[in-house]
Amino acid sequence: AQKITQTQPGMFVQEKEAVTLDCTYDTSDQSYGLFWYKQPSSGEMIFLIYQGSYDEQNATEGRYSLNFQKARKSANLVISASQLGDSAMYFCAIDNDMRFGAGTRLTVKP
Amino acid sequence: NAGVTQTPKFRILKIGQSMTLQCAQDMNHNYMYWYRQDPGMGLKLIYYSVGAGITDKGEVPNGYNVSRSTTEDFPLRLELAAPSQTSVYFCASADASSGNTIYFGEGSWLTVV
Numbered sequence A: 001a002q003k004i005t006q007t008q009p010g011m012f013v014q015e016k017e018a019v020t021l022d023c024t025y026d027t028s029d030q031s032y033g034l035f036w037y038k039q040p041s042s043g044e045m046i047f048l049i050y051q052g053s054y055d056e057q058n059a060t061e062g063r064y065s066l067n068f069q070k071a072r073k074s075a076n077l078v079i080s081a082s083q084l085g086d087s088a089m090y091f092c093a094i095d096n097d098m099r100f101g102a103g104t105r106l107t108v109k110p
Numbered sequence B: 001n002a003g004v005t006q007t008p009k010f011r012i013l014k015i016g017q018s019m020t021l022q023c024a025q026d027m028n029h030n031y032m033y034w035y036r037q038d039p040g041m042g043l044k045l046i047y048y049s050v051g052a053g054i055t056d057k058g059e060v061p062n063g064y065n066v067s068r069s070t071t072e073d074f075p076l077r078l079e080l081a082a083p084s085q086t087s088v089y090f091c092a093s094a095d096a097s098s099g100n101t102i103y104f105g106e107g108s109w110l111t112v113v
Helices: none
Strands: A003-005 A010-014 A019-021 A024-026 A033-039 A046-052 A064-069 A074-079 A088-094 A104-109 B004-007 B010-013 B019-025 B031-037 B043-051 B054-057 B064-066 B076-078 B087-094 B102-104 B108-112
Touching: A003 A088, A010 A019, A019 A104, A024 A074, A033 A064, A033 A074, A046 A064, A046 A074, A074 A088, B004 B087, B019 B031, B019 B087, B019 B108, B043 B064
Parallel strands: A010 A104, B010 B108
Antiparallel strands: A003 A024, A019 A074, A033 A046, A033 A088, A064 A074, A088 A104, B004 B019, B019 B076, B031 B043, B031 B087, B043 B054, B064 B076, B087 B102, B087 B108
8 A cells, every 4th residue: 555654743834935845655656646635624625736756847836836756755745925824734645545644734824 | 516525514423323424426537535534633545436336445444334336426334333433524536537636525524422
């Protein structure tokens, strides 16, 4: 089975600054993809960004970008210009078996 | 524009009771999943299905059963409910042709007392 690790249970960032949320994975598959989801306090799961293992350029979606380092098996989420509304739980997942990491709780300080 | 629909949204069960959480998707997705999320924790995969008639165990299948008789529906059955099954349950679906993006239902809050 694949394994997803998020080593930061909680992170704080000042409003308008950038923050990186870590995610490492363990898979023997050659083809796979990594997701990031946001879960605000209201509970719904919101898709943020996806990158496939064969994508050559790091994925970006607005203020979200994925720092994908295949050799290190890491897929860190970078949020630029943090906003108060970014405060939430963030989960990464690998698509081969749709397993999620334990999550990181991000708090944006005004 | 329904997407993934879960019912019920809230339920209180007594220990030993059984119930079924319903999940339906109208996107013709072949993959469907059930997760549970305990308070302050991540999502744990209970069961998944890659198509009608095919189901498989995830990380935490004990105490649950599923079936997938149609593409649209993927009910989760709890037999002999236990307090340890108090959790939020999410159903999700995905289609490989759309980049494997997972679409989630809104969650079902289950309390076993």
